[in-house]
Amino acid sequence: MKKITEADRIRNLPRYLFAEIDRKKKELISRGVDIISLGIGDPDMPTPKFIIKRIQKALNNPANHRYPDYEGSPFLRKAVSKYYESRFGHKINPDTEVLITIGSKEAIFHLPYAFLNPNDYAIVPDPGYPVYGISTKMIGANVYRAPLLKENNFLIDIDKIPVNILRKTKIIFINYPNNPTGAIADDRFYRALVRTARKYGILIASDFAYSEVTFDGYRTPSMFDFDRDKMVSLEFHSLSKPFNMTGYRIGFVVSNSFVIDALKRLKTNMDSGAFTAIQEGAEEALLKGDKAIKTINDIYRRRRDLVAGALEKCHINFHYPRGTFYIWSEVPNGFTSISFVQKLMEETGVIVTPGNGFGEYGEGYFRISTTISDKRLKEAMQRIRNFLS
């Protein structure tokens, strides 16, 4: 019998980082260990009630049981446009400059398919969300990993990227507020980025998954504050993190009509859009979500301070974040990222994410996600303190 073999692109694909951690977690649970996971960034709190109510009602409408509009329902695209106007002060054409997506991971994965040929480059942050680079490699294009270094406040140093790479680059992925470091970017960074992108014809793909998860009065600016005619940028939004909606799979992309049209052409051939009832929930969230965002962010701020206080007591260096629910921390002396995470998991049942899972420049770090109840978070931090003392 002739054996079935998978394609090279699948054989060479690394296991998704969290799938590997999940496997180890299951093994420990089967041994009866009380696991506390500070690993994956999946909000523990329920979706705000007003969003659920709208979706419940929408479920009863038979029109919503049919195929959705490929590019997203007009009512949600209009809501995105309104949200942009009130949140960022930018006018967005709901018909040509918005595309509704099945979460942002889907859209991020598909962008290289729409814009890269095999010899092109995408610049990706390292450490960074793994999907940018994996998708780029899957289509046979090249990845240039731009280091996010502590001494540069975890910002990509665009001036350090060699000109011969910039000439071959068609996409640069950025992500602020940043996963995994929790860093935010300043105006100087955005300006330099736009200058370079315009010079070399590079699309700035700004992953805005955490744009609304911010604290201490910080408000994330839009790429379009710096690229006012939307010539070289695109923003990936997600309802997942700000509204505790990771399970619903809903997000959107905003850019100029050329970029949106290319993505739309790809998408209409790949999937059939996001469930319309969920799109109704997203409309509710975007237009009436301010209070919910504040309530949720207050909880993450409190948890951040809880973790920060505990890490200080452990003499662990960390980046004090003004956005995201991650705390990027340095592993204690004598450990690598993996050895620390494994020993901590085995001896205490606490799971954190090894920094090198986000790229080679993540080595020496681990990431704490505060998407767990205060009570369990306190217990986890106490276990870490005991482990280190």
Ligand SMILES: Cc1ncc(COP(=O)(O)O)c(C=O)c1O
């Ligand atoms: C930086 C970043 N971008 C995008 C996503 C994808 O989010 P979703 O597909 O739920 O919108 C995540 C999820 O963890 C993320 O951390």
